[in-house]
Amino acid sequence: MAPCEALYGDAFEVRPWGTHLLRESLDKVKLIQDRLFMSKSRQKIYADQKVCNLEFMVGERVLLKVLPMKGVMIFGKKGKLSPRYIGPFEIVKRIGEVAYELALQPGLSDVHPIFHILMLKKYHQGGAHVIQWDSVLLDQNLIFEEEPITILDRQIRKLRSKEIASVKAQWKHRPVEKATWETESNMRSKYPQIF
Structure with missing residues (x-):
């Protein structure tokens, strides 16, 4: 009412x-x-x-969540915008109930070393989802831009009144299985170096 x-x-x-x-x-x-x-x-x-009850011990190794930012974003593509993790990093000390200070490498000196517990993930060796921290250029907000490294395939989809050219792009830090189809015109305008 x-x-x-x-x-x-x-x-x-x-x-x-x-x-x-x-x-x-x-x-x-x-x-x-x-x-x-x-x-x-x-x-x-x-x-x-x-909410799951996460808790880490001092000296434990954890992964740090970073946010990939694509130049080309098409929603509905599975896995393109999923979070990624860098690391592992060692926990130096616990700060309060939900924050931890990490021992970051000198290459990440402009990033604040204290993180909320939701930005951390338990480290298990051999994870294929982990990016080496030194291979990614991060800004202060832990965001990096993904770039395509090669074109794997081309196709033309015919609609009633027009044709749309698409390319299958392999993205940096992603395996070939995670390649995505993008419109050729968008890729040519944003990434002319790969053509």
Whole structure:
């Protein structure tokens, strides 16, 4: 129900004046507060289910999440915008409940060494999803730009009134299996060096 309707009832209803009106209004406010509390509690339950209790020890090795930023972004392509991790880095000390200080290499000296726990991931040796930290140029926000390194294939898709030329591009720091189809015109304008 609308807030106005909840507090004042139907617009054509004749309302009594005095303490009875005040009591009715207070009851409706209490009802609204109870329903808001129930809704908040339900949302808290959903949020708590998604949170996992991560905790790391000093000296443990962890991976650090970085955000790939593509020059060409086409949504719906699986895996293109998935988070990546660099590392491993050693935890120097714990700061508060949810922050850790990492021992970063000199190449990452412009990055602040303290990270929230959600930016970290347990390190398991032999992970193919890990990027070597020295092979990526990161900015202060831990973002790097992905670039294509080669064109693997070409195709022309015919529509009713036009033809669209596409190229299959292999991206830097990605295996050949993760190559994606991009429009040739966009790739030529943004990455002319690979043609």
